[in-house]
Amino acid sequence: MGIIDRIKQKARQNLRKIVLPEGEERRTIQAAAIVQAERLADVILLGDENVIRERAAEYGADLQGIDIINPLTAEKALTYAEQLYELRKNKGITPEKAGQMVRDPMYYGIMMVKQGDADGLVSGAVHSTGDMLRPALQIIKTKPGMKTVSSSFLIESPNRALGEDGLVLFADCAVMPNPTAEELACIAVAAADTARTLCDISEPRVALLSFSTKGSASHELVTKVQQATAIAHEMAPELLLDGELQLDAAVVPEIGQMKAPGSPVAGRANVLVFPDLQAGNIGYKLVQRFGNAMAVAVLQGIAKPCNDLSRGCSVDDIVTTVAITAAQAQ
Numbered sequence: 464m465g466i467i468d469r470i471k472q473k474a475r476q477n478l479r480k481i482v483l484p485e486g487e488e489r490r491t492i493q494a495a496a497i498v499q500a501e502r503l504a505d506v507i508l509l510g511d512e513n514v515i516r517e518r519a520a521e522y523g524a525d526l527q528g529i530d531i532i533n534p535l536t537a538e539k540a541l542t543y544a545e546q547l548y549e550l551r552k553n554k555g556i557t558p559e560k561a562g563q564m565v566r567d568p569m570y571y572g573i574m575m576v577k578q579g580d581a582d583g584l585v586s587g588a589v590h591s592t593g594d595m596l597r598p599a600l601q602i603i604k605t606k607p608g609m610k611t612v613s614s615s616f617l618i619e620s621p622n623r624a625l626g627e628d629g630l631v632l633f634a635d636c637a638v639m640p641n642p643t644a645e646e647l648a649c650i651a652v653a654a655a656d657t658a659r660t661l662c663d664i665s666e667p668r669v670a671l672l673s674f675s676t677k678g679s680a681s682h683e684l685v686t687k688v689q690q691a692t693a694i695a696h697e698m699a700p701e702l703l704l705d706g707e708l709q710l711d712a713a714v715v716p717e718i719g720q721m722k723a724p725g726s727p728v729a730g731r732a733n734v735l736v737f738p739d740l741q742a743g744n745i746g747y748k749l750v751q752r753f754g755n756a757m758a759v760a761v762l763q764g765i766a767k768p769c770n771d772l773s774r775g776c777s778v779d780d781i782v783t784t785v786a787i788t789a790a791q792a793q
């Protein structure tokens with residue numbers, strides 16, 4: 464069974480409430496009906512109920528059992544506005560501004576998650592990554608002990624010799640444009656946690672990637688990855704983690720043995736940490752487009768699960784992301 468089916472199975476075992484702020488959008492409405500029918504989560508759609516119901520009828524989507532909330536008329540918006548003001552008053556927002564913000568479905572949904580009225584949120588079929596992430600980062604914040612929110616991509620390659628039977632995590636490919644050494648270390652530790660908790664990988668083996676292996680090149684970019692490796696070792700001494708490694712040394716056993724003999728990770732890494740967002744984002748798209756790998760993103764290090772979609776996402780992508788968010792919320 465592939466990773467997505469395993470995660471869906473997990474989601475079904477303990478249903479969580481997932482809010483979809485882009486509730487009037489076609490793919491979101493269709494995905495909500497599938498999620499509800501397959502019992503992957505209890506869905507809440509945000510938006511105008513008449514618009515949502517009309518569109519659902521047009522698309523043949525059955526919304527039975529799905530809650531619909533309109534942030535423009537919901538009474539709860541007043542409570543959320545007060546809470547949002549308390550959370551952000553030191554950032555200069557006024558009570559009036561907070562009142563306006565919570566009428567925006569994105570902020571309303573984030574406040575539902577913050578206050579425990581929903582267990583997780585999925586958005587991004589309409590909003591850009593930045594517009595989805597900013598309210599989540601401002602309000603939900605990081606998990607205790609984590610300084611940064613980042614992402615892992617679950618990559619399932621047709622090459623079963625890689626990672627865990629073809630499953631490898633790539634981090635960070637969506638959030639932090641240019642992480643410091645300390646932030647890179649945080650990304651590495653968070654990705655190992657995602658591997659363990661979401662993907663049931665009992666032994667994450669984390670490689671911090673570079674264009675150099677164990678000092679084969681010297682450059683300030685390489686030094687940053689070496690520093691990040693040292694910091695990550697201090698943060699999680701029990702973790703199997705090594706760097707800096709080139710991609711081939713990380714995943715090909717013979718090359719790992721040749722370039723990094725004695726490494727606990729080289730040649731058999733199942734978590735790959737990219738040095739910055741350009742490398743990570745290009746890297747995952749390369750394996751997806753050239754290598755026919757399945758790729759799906761999750762946010763990590765955040766206090767409650769919120770996940771971003773690509774604006775080009777399909778209905779299936781939304782269903783999968785809701786299931787992942789529900790599994791993370793357990």
Ligand SMILES: CC(C)(COP(=O)(O)OP(=O)(O)OC[C@H]1O[C@@H](n2cnc3c(N)ncnc32)[C@H](O)[C@@H]1OP(=O)(O)O)[C@@H](O)C(=O)NCCC(=O)NCCS
Pocket residue numbers: 554592593594596597600601605610611612613636637638639640744
């Ligand atoms: C993540 C991102 C949206 C942050 O946006 P930004 O405009 O830099 O936001 P700011 O620096 O104003 O930060 C907003 C808040 O989020 C927090 N924040 C920003 N990045 C964070 C991170 N990685 N982890 C935790 N908190 C973070 C800030 O501390 C700030 O909190 P505060 O307002 O309480 O002080 C931005 O880095 C981004 O656009 N990243 C790339 C996204 C992208 O396009 N990905 C590629 C497509 S998949």
